[in-house]
Amino acid sequence: xxLYGKGRCFCLRDGDDFVRRRNIEKLEVIPKSPMCQxxxxxxxxxxxxxxxxxxxxxxxxxxxxxxxxxxxxx
Amino acid sequence: xxLYGKGRCFCLRDGDDFVRRRNIEKLEVIPKSPMCQxxxxxxxxxxxxxxxxxxxxxxxxxxxxxxxxxxxxx
Numbered sequence: 001x002x003l004y005g006k007g008r009c010f011c012l013r014d015g016d017d018f019v020r021r022r023n024i025e026k027l028e029v030i031p032k033s034p035m036c037q038x039x040x041x042x043x044x045x046x047x048x049x050x051x052x053x054x055x056x057x058x059x060x061x062x063x064x065x066x067x068x069x070x071x072x073x074x
Numbered sequence: 075x076x077l078y079g080k081g082r083c084f085c086l087r088d089g090d091d092f093v094r095r096r097n098i099e100k101l102e103v104i105p106k107s108p109m110c111q112x113x114x115x116x117x118x119x120x121x122x123x124x125x126x127x128x129x130x131x132x133x134x135x136x137x138x139x140x141x142x143x144x145x146x147x148x
Binding site for chain 1 (some may be wrong): 095098099100102103104105107110113120139142
């Protein structure tokens with residue numbers, strides 16, 4: 001999914017439903033704003049520092065955020 | 075909480091337990107890595123683009139991530 005959509009959103013389409021967790025260097029959650037009417041989730045991958053959009057509706061992505069959050073409270 | 079701790083973590087101490095949700099432009103979750111042995115949560119604030127560390131153990135912060143995630147699946 002390429003970034004920098006027509007409007008002011010980062011992501012053109014919905015984004016990927018899956019990414020390997022150990023490849024994630026950083027995960028960004030960008031709430032809806034006047035600039036972009038939908039919440040966006042962008043991961044930066046280790047090594048390449050490539051950025052990729054994730055599909056906020058995908059169960060995997062929602063679990064991913066949950067596991068990251070839970071691991072923080074151990 | 076200032077950023078750029080002694081090691082390679084962004085955050086010096088635990089971070090804030092609260093931030094006004096409408097002030098959040100972006101929220102970053104950075105999993106533990108060889109560079110930094112703890113998960114870090116950093117928000118970028120609207121307007122000033124100031125970055126602030128949040129305490130991953132704080133209930134508020136955990137709920138914040140949850141509400142952002144839930145709002146994405148509406």
